[in-house]
Amino acid sequence: MDAILLQILNGLDKGSAYALIALGLTLIFGTLGVVNFAHGALFMIGAFCAVTLQRFLSLSFETVDPTQTDFLGNPLKVKTPYVEHWFGPEIGGAIIDWSVPLAILVAIPVMVAVGFIMERGLIKHFYRRPHADQILVTFGLAIVLQEIIKYFYGANPIPTPAPDMFAGSLDFGALVGMAENSIIYPYWRLVYFAFAAVIIGSVFAFLQFTTFGMVVRAGMADRETVGLLGINIDKRFTIMFGIAAAVAGLAGVMYTPINAPNYHMGMDFLVLSFVVVVVGGMGSLPGAVLAGFLLGILESFASMKEVIDLIPGINQIIIYLVAIIILLTRPRGLMGRKGVMEE
Amino acid sequence: MSNSNFTRRGVLKTSAVAGAGLALPTIFTNRANAFTNEPTGSTVTLGFNVPQTGPYADEGADELRAYQLAVEHLNGEGDGGMINTFSSKTLDGTGILGKKVEYVTGDTQTKSDAARASARSMIEKDGAIMITGGSSSGVAVAVQALCQEAGVIFMAGLTHSNDTTGKDKKANGFRHFFNSYMSGAALAPVLANAYGNDRKAYHLTADYNWGYTTEEAVRNSTEALGWETVAAVKTPLTQTDFSSYIAPVLQSGADVLVLNHYGGNMVNSLTNAVQFGLRDKMVNDKNFEIVVPLYSRLMARGAGANVKGIYGSTNWHWSLSQGFTTPDGTEVAPDAASAAFVKSFGEKYGFPPSQAAHTCYCQTILYADAVNRAGSFNPCAVVEALEGFEFDGLGNGPTLYRAEDHQCFKDVLVVRGKENPQSEFDLLEVVEVTPVGQVTYDPSIFGGDLGSCNPGA
Structure with a gap:
């Protein structure tokens, strides 16, 4: 029982990441009709916003400590971050320590700008082209973006830890009266899950309860009619692209303490996120979120030793297996609408 | 009026046939030489096959730095690095057998097929006499097999699987790095x-x-x-x-x-x-x-x-150059060879070398020395020179290139993540230098067959 609870919890944070990326993908597909294979790269750029801010806040000056030597036997140059010099070790250290949450403030404008440039500069030229062309151009763009990041940051993962107060894990088992250490869950993953819930809720509320959201939803349902009413739907859709980019970027920022970011992390999530979108139903926002959590939890279950012993290799194929079964029984996905990508 | 027999179509056909003939791998046509890519001019070309793209690109970059440093030292440039501390004294800064060392590079991408393709290209098109490098056992095993077929020496880079010098060992392949x-x-x-x-x-x-x-x-x-x-x-x-x-x-x-x-x-x-x-x-x-x-x-x-x-x-750590005290209080004196290497590398690049860089540098020096001792670039002569070769002064203490499996046997470092690092490079501390006797095993336990050396052409 506790093993099952444990894997459900595990699946939630993995599902959060899938859901956030798939949500952005679906927003773009639903509004602009573009299959955006560069969406994983937006997740990666968000993560590198956190890396960049951490590096910026850690900018240091050097002082020579004659009592210590470096690897060449020369007096050691000790680095002191400027923020620690200016604000003292405690406050300066805390600012660096909180660089990941602080990166949210940086990532929002950066990601909206990246999304805007991407949409206006490249993707808008492919609106009326076949989906295969869109996939090719956005996939190419993703490769270009990740190579740029690799050029500046190298190929190795870069540690970007969470604030110290979120280190360690919650003994969830002991909390609910089970044996000690039976269900443990890292604090930061709880934060990530809560953060994802807030973002997903905000996007839904924005679309549901604002005039802007109403127009966008109308545009998603019937773009031509909304255009005939004199509403500049293209402009709104461009803004939605920026919002989708920001959602992916924020997912990336908050993911950095979970796995040290590297240039390839977007690609690692991209294919799975597309499966999530298809399983959820093309163009369906609730479907994307539901499928994200469902597949995240299933993936966690498939990683259990007992399951692998029973069906070797199941951990590598479970998501695709479930996708096949769902698409065979519900060809439009869990919550897909009639007519989307069926013309 | 001139009447030429040349037609556009005829010229194209002839060009295509001639081009195909020229493009035939030299590996299949170079029958006049005694062995594959026998150097005939004043230079000799080595092939450095490292991951330049993909997840291990940073490790590959460090390997390449070490290779470039080794080439400099072999050609008499720089401070000579570990050539000065190496127990064998055949290397005098005049290249290998008096030929200036040049090199070409390939990108393994840490993929076996890509690594084989780049190694093949360096052998067939660039005339590389020896292939070295890599950051993966899968790549090492694949490229080692290719070199065996092609008749060139393979000096493995970072590969830790037992199989490289176990069940997949080849006569033309040698590993300096330790194993699982x-x-x-x-x-x-x-x-x-x-x-x-x-x-x-x-x-x-x-x-x-x-x-x-x-x-x-x-x-x-x-x-x-x-x-x-x-x-x-x-x-x-x-x-x-x-x-x-x-x-x-x-x-x-x-x-x-x-x-x-x-x-x-x-x-x-x-x-x-x-x-x-x-x-x-x-x-x-x-x-x-x-x-x-x-x-x-x-x-x-x-x-x-x-x-x-x-x-x-x-396999090696730069802190050997400074000496240290193990947790049980044993004083380990600075290692002169490691110090020479760290100095050369550190002054050139601004940071200490990794274990991947160290093993690649050593492999280049060991190959060059073996050729000099053999007096020939013939792979079979090099194999004979390396088999059973005992040496010192390359940073790991006394070392044996065992004849039975072409695996180096030397002390192994047990390390621990450092609690209070002084710098971004100061991450590990050596807690024990395990003597070679404790890590030596019977070569038959992992199976495999070296076969016989292949000189190629």
């Missing part, structure tokens, strides 16, 4: 000493050749000292989030987690394990511990503070 068996044999006594003989281990193992041999080596060595293995779970090589594999560890009753992972896998699984607070837990009335059998300083940087206090093994 040696890691297990060196680590187990240190672990038993630090954590006791009554331990329950849980293994997470990368689902490929290197992972299997490492798990097997560590299991065998630790079980022989009384540890129990409660579970061993294979994880996909492409896995990035290991939480679902780590979460059940505490429920299993294990009090040690062994991460048979390398590179990005190691960084992520270790980060996840620390996030889950495993090291803060008490299980079976003991502190929960984590072990990483193969450490790489470049990779340890990715794991950041998570490596603190965690044991592992390494």
